[in-house]
Amino acid sequence: MYKRALSFGLLVILVDQVTKWWAENALGNGERISVIGDFLTFVLVYNPGAAFSLGTGSTWIFTIFSVVVVTAIMWVLRKCESRAWAITLGIIAGGAVGNLIDRVFREPSVGQGHVVDFISYNGWFVGNVADIALVLGVIALVIIELLGIECRGSAPVEEAADE
Template identity: 50%
Template sequence: MLAIAQLSTGSRVPLVADALSLLLVRNPGAAFSVGSGSAWVFTVIGVLTAAVMIGVAVRLRGIRWGIALGLILGGAVGNLADRLLKPPSFGQGHVTDFIAYGNLFVGNVADILIVSGVLLCLIFLFSGHKPRLHPSLNADPNRG
């Protein structure tokens, strides 16, 4: 909301020389504006991602994986909110991006959360820290 209120579309505000700046962009696609004509697909992916993260989170044991999955869930829900509530229409809204990384790409805080969560998951997996889950609520109580 602050980016929309304070930035003008297309006007770059340098933060760290040319390496990092603020630049308001409405992104109809995914990273690097891939799939710009299929915003509804990203809405479906966002809903599915949030559902899976919540499903895993309710069974998760341990704070380390909870933080990683919480970051991914927070980012997915942040971008999903834009897809659902922003113009041009419900489910096809454009994501508000405003953090420009040089001339490479423009992202937002939700993107940072998603990437951070995925990186943490990879670090945990490659360092041998597998997620621990509570037994399924549907498990047979007679099984040992």
């Protein structure tokens, strides 16, 4: 299952980085592209914080947190036998690494780089593919937990119906 998780994680990272490259090249001059009216637009933003620009000025905390989360996911995946868990954790790790790459390699400095965001949701917030992967991955993780699927491969225990 580790290879499956790695495949999904690498796919998320690849799509995230390619779309960020596209955004910087297509939107770098302040251009705004309407996708669905004003509800969904593409506009380039460099985010120095986390979601909703929270924690601006404390980017290094998010860098450390991302490293811890990705490390924990890799540790859990070593013994994970569930396809659902592996795919979900791979997607979450991919999203975390996608934004971690920005924090490590972008301006203004190592560990404090600004994340490239470009998908604007009705002006409420601006995100990227890594953010979408993180949100969908966490939602899937909650569903997996509610279904009782265990990472170690045990299926949910179903009680026999009383006859």
